[in-house]
Amino acid sequence: MDLFEIFLKGGLIIWFILATSILGMAVVIDRFIVIRRAKINVPAFMIRLRGLIKKNDISGAVSVCMQEKSPIANIIRKGLKKYKFGHNRVKESIENAGKQEVNKLEKGLSILATIAGVAPLLGFLGTVTGMISAFMTIEDLAGSANPSDLAGGIWEALLTTAFGLIVGIPAFAFYNYFVNGVKKLVGDMETVANDVVDTLQDASGEVELIEEELEIDI
DSSP states (O other): OOOHHHHHHHHHHHHHHHHHHHHHHHHHHHHHHHHHOOOOOOOOHHHHHHHHHTOOHHHHHHHHHHHHHHHHHHHHHHHHGGGGHHHHHHHHHHHHOOOOOHHHHHHHHHHHHHHHHHHHHHHHHHHHHHHHHHHHHHHTTOOOOHHHHHHHHHHHHHHHHHHHHHHHHHHHHHHHHHHHHHHHHHHHHHHHHHHHHHHHHHTTTTOOOOOOOOOOOO
């Protein structure tokens, strides 16, 4: 008996579990690519920006941000483009851009969380339908069923449970991994954004301090 024949013994429910596994794999691959591309060398990036801003070379700082092509660079670039309108506009632009970038980073994570919960439940549903099938066989044979008569229902019950857990457990693990990755990126965004705002203030010679630090909601 090959794997495909074993799979078919899982009944109708196992096909739904297979669909969730394919969807989950697509989300995992997509998030891996997105988060990997979003990572940059934060200390080096901050040093380059700080040096250019202190020289009042805002266009040069914008060019550096355009070269990086990461969420952190994007929010700083959008903020620097509002430099001529004042520091409050810079802060507002960075905060709005930060929320947009976080939404992009979190795209698909709710689907992955749903799969992590639904796949095992589908497996348990398959267990119930498999046991119902087995008991219906016993009833049809007037209680004289032998183990081979019950094998179909038992196969369905066990396979769907196992397959549901095989899909659900990795989905839950990947979901937590990506959430932690997004949180780290958001922390880097806030660090760089606050450093840029402070450096802009120092470079422009303003004395007033901005009491509220930038916070990017996740």
